[in-house]
Amino acid sequence: xxxxxxGTGHGRQxxxxxxxxxxxxxxxxKLLAIDCAANLCAVCVYDAVAGKELGRSVLDLGKxxxxxxxxxxxxxxxxxxxxxAGLGAIAVSVGPGxxxxxxxxxxxxxxxxxxxxxxxxxVTTLEALAAEAVTTFPGRAAxxxxxxxxEEIHAAFYDEGSVLxxxxxxxxxxxxxxxxxxxxxxxxxxxxxxxxxxxxxxxxIGPTSATADIAVYARLGAAQYADKKRQxxxxxxxxxxxxxxxxxxxxxLARQKN
Numbered sequence: 001x002x003x004x005x006x007g008t009g010h011g012r013q014x015x016x017x018x019x020x021x022x023x024x025x026x027x028x029x030k031l032l033a034i035d036c037a038a039n040l041c042a043v044c045v046y047d048a049v050a051g052k053e054l055g056r057s058v059l060d061l062g063k064x065x066x067x068x069x070x071x072x073x074x075x076x077x078x079x080x081x082x083x084x085a086g087l088g089a090i091a092v093s094v095g096p097g098x099x100x101x102x103x104x105x106x107x108x109x110x111x112x113x114x115x116x117x118x119x120x121x122x123v124t125t126l127e128a129l130a131a132e133a134v135t136t137f138p139g140r141a142a143x144x145x146x147x148x149x150x151e152e153i154h155a156a157f158y159d160e161g162s163v164l165x166x167x168x169x170x171x172x173x174x175x176x177x178x179x180x181x182x183x184x185x186x187x188x189x190x191x192x193x194x195x196x197x198x199x200x201x202x203x204x205i206g207p208t209s210a211t212a213d214i215a216v217y218a219r220l221g222a223a224q225y226a227d228k229k230r231q232x233x234x235x236x237x238x239x240x241x242x243x244x245x246x247x248x249x250x251x252x253l254a255r256q257k258n
Contacts, residue, residue: 040058120234142157146189168238
């Protein structure tokens, strides 16, 4: 099934296998995953060879990621019984999500990667949500949809082979409903129940949160590390639209004359 990108599409190239995992290669053994895309400040250490989580630390903050992230990373490293020196890569959620949270997470990941001389890998919240849904309903198409307000939806569609076919993009509820129905997709994300209700039919539904479990980001980061075609891409925040807070045009105080 094929869907054209809506408007000015963002994110990974259409037709790319996104969350099918395979054995990592090279020097990667332990990967640090960071997620500040939503309310959570979440970190975990993942053994890429064994395919298992070694330790995590998660705080439900809402705000204040910058003040707590490094302490959360230290707690996760301690829980995993390792240190920064034992890491081979860093994965980070790049959004869509909180404007400030994404900047904090991505900046930390890139800074640590530079200092440690290891790769930093970006994973979108939409692919992580879809991947988490597919673990419950394997072999199915998945539609990740986040309520973006202003009657807009942030969405991405993945086919039965976990290949990205649409998005990540800003679209409308009616367009997302059409994709969900046509693709008989699993739904995931904060707009999942809204999409199902609007379609007037029953769907299998995965996580309905604004972000996936931190271990999913780690697993996807490890898979991306193993894909040589996707190495070398520095993560950057995925903003599908600008920040809500903007300076008011023309609202400039006149310079006082002496």
